[in-house]
Amino acid sequence: MSEEVKKFKITIDGQTTEVLPGTTIIEAARQIGGKSVPPAMCYYSKLEHSGGRCRTCLVEVSKGSEADPRPMPKLVASCRTAVMDGMEVKNLTSERTQEARKAVTEFMLIHHPLDCPVCDQAGECHLQDLSYEHGLSDSRMEFEKKTFDAEDIGPNIKLNMNRCILCARCVLLANQLTEEREHGILFRGEHAEIGTYLNKALENDFIGNVIDVCPVGALTDRTARFASRVWFTKPMNATCNCDKCSGKAVIWMKGEEIVRVTGRKDKYGEVEEFICDDCRFHKKDLKYWTVEGPRNIERHSVISLNHYETSQPKEQTNLWNHFNQNKIGSPDKKETSNG
Numbered sequence: 001m002s003e004e005v006k007k008f009k010i011t012i013d014g015q016t017t018e019v020l021p022g023t024t025i026i027e028a029a030r031q032i033g034g035k036s037v038p039p040a041m042c043y044y045s046k047l048e049h050s051g052g053r054c055r056t057c058l059v060e061v062s063k064g065s066e067a068d069p070r071p072m073p074k075l076v077a078s079c080r081t082a083v084m085d086g087m088e089v090k091n092l093t094s095e096r097t098q099e100a101r102k103a104v105t106e107f108m109l110i111h112h113p114l115d116c117p118v119c120d121q122a123g124e125c126h127l128q129d130l131s132y133e134h135g136l137s138d139s140r141m142e143f144e145k146k147t148f149d150a151e152d153i154g155p156n157i158k159l160n161m162n163r164c165i166l167c168a169r170c171v172l173l174a175n176q177l178t179e180e181r182e183h184g185i186l187f188r189g190e191h192a193e194i195g196t197y198l199n200k201a202l203e204n205d206f207i208g209n210v211i212d213v214c215p216v217g218a219l220t221d222r223t224a225r226f227a228s229r230v231w232f233t234k235p236m237n238a239t240c241n242c243d244k245c246s247g248k249a250v251i252w253m254k255g256e257e258i259v260r261v262t263g264r265k266d267k268y269g270e271v272e273e274f275i276c277d278d279c280r281f282h283k284k285d286l287k288y289w290t291v292e293g294p295r296n297i298e299r300h301s302v303i304s305l306n307h308y309e310t311s312q313p314k315e316q317t318n319l320w321n322h323f324n325q326n327k328i329g330s331p332d333k334k335e336t337s338n339g
Helices: 025-032 095-108 126-134 169-177 209-213 277-282 314-325
Strands: 008-012 015-019 058-063 087-090 157-159 183-186 193-196 219-221 234-239 248-254 257-262 290-294
Touching: 008 025, 015 025, 025 087, 058 095, 095 126, 169 183, 169 209, 209 219, 257 277
Parallel strands: 008 087
Antiparallel strands: 008 015, 058 087, 157 219, 183 193, 234 248, 234 290, 248 257
């Protein structure tokens, strides 16, 4: 009989759970769930060697372990720090963590353009959510932002380096799904950028998945570019017969038209199963798909806007009708006399 592996106990913001040795803090937090889960812009559980780049998941370790209860002197990246037995972590309850996250967000937005109104990722952008929660209303940086020209790095993929945060998710995905390196991070430091070798196009049956793993609007679908705002479409779970992938996807519909096709994502924005480029770019007709039903969208998400109807309270309805009957410009009711 194999010996039972002893689990480590960890407490995050007062909530305790048990995990296997080798589990990182962010994975343990996701096991607990709720608001105690640190945000992650570069970490992706399905990509090898991801994490440790963006620093948005920094947390405070107030107790190292039962064997060594001393707190860690510096904030640590929860995606790269393994859990120790008896460890205690502060995320939302730590002022140091919140201040650091606010500073990291400010650094991310130094060169980021204010183009949310024209960005296809608006409404499902992780940086947009992070900025809304931790960003400043005004920028303190008074120098010229570095800019890049948008370029096509494939027949169906548009790269806008102005929005890139160099999380390297797309590079890790391409390395993991393809036999040869498709693209990478060129140059170093301030001059680093995503690019292909001598402007070589990204051509692979699964390379379109770089669009799904990108947390911002740096990589977008050219076939759905400026087609519709995400909150004007309805996401539907659908399947198709495909000999390259599972065929399980989400079709974003506007009326009877399929605006775009994406992979199915979990609540942390990670794709459950990667889909091929044929399903993503070339099957924009309902005849290819078997619709399973509407996608479950969180109530607070902007994607759910106008998708759900709520009945008005009876008192509110009566007041509204009364207002309509007596609104300005409506003809006055004629008084009737008893005589």
